[in-house]
Amino acid sequence: MEVSPSVRDAWGIPVSRITHSLHPNDYLLYEFFRGKMVELLKEAGATEVISRPAGKGGVDAHQCGTCRLGNDPKTSVVNRYGQVHDVDNLFIVDGSLLVTPGGRNPSLTIQALAFWISDYIVRQWKTGSWKGGRT
Numbered sequence: 135m136e137v138s139p140s141v142r143d144a145w146g147i148p149v150s151r152i153t154h155s156l157h158p159n160d161y162l163l164y165e166f167f168r169g170k171m172v173e174l175l176k177e178a179g180a181t182e183v184i185s186r187p188a189g190k191g192g193v194d195a196h197q198c199g200t201c202r203l204g205n206d207p208k209t210s211v212v213n214r215y216g217q218v219h220d221v222d223n224l225f226i227v228d229g230s231l232l233v234t235p236g237g238r239n240p241s242l243t244i245q246a247l248a249f250w251i252s253d254y255i256v257r258q259w260k261t262g263s264w265k266g267g268r269t
Contacts, residue, residue, distance in 0.1 A: 152197070156188065164188040198240060201230040216251040227251050 138151045156164075168185055175183045204210025207219035216231060218224040227248045229240055 154197070161188050198229045198232045198235050201226045202233055203231045215254040216247065225251055225255060
């Protein structure tokens with residue numbers, strides 16, 4: 135993640151950009167697991183298996199783990215509601231809350247977190263909990 139040296143938003147502020155590529159070991163792991171998956175499918179009776187080598191990687195990958203959920207500000211960035219420990223009105227709702235995707239596409243987990251966190255924000259807003267400080 136870096137600040138773009140050339141692209142600016144409507145207010146003239148430089149935008150962020152993500153540059154990403156796979157590490158050589160990622161390709162080795164992918165090929166190992168791809169081979170195992172093909173083997174398992176054939177053992178299970180598949181008559182045709184379509185399998186492709188890994189692509190170059192990029193921003194379509196699910197970025198996870200940079201803003202860990204947790205109770206302790208020393209070991210996490212946000213609380214269980216995605217609220218940044220040090221900033222009352224700043225919430226993070228994306229894959230960065232997850233330490234790892236856990237071997238599956240994290241999209242549904244991210245969506246569940248979005249509903250959970252949104253519900254919390256609405257409840258806090260309606261009760262006026264932020265007026266006096268942290269919740």
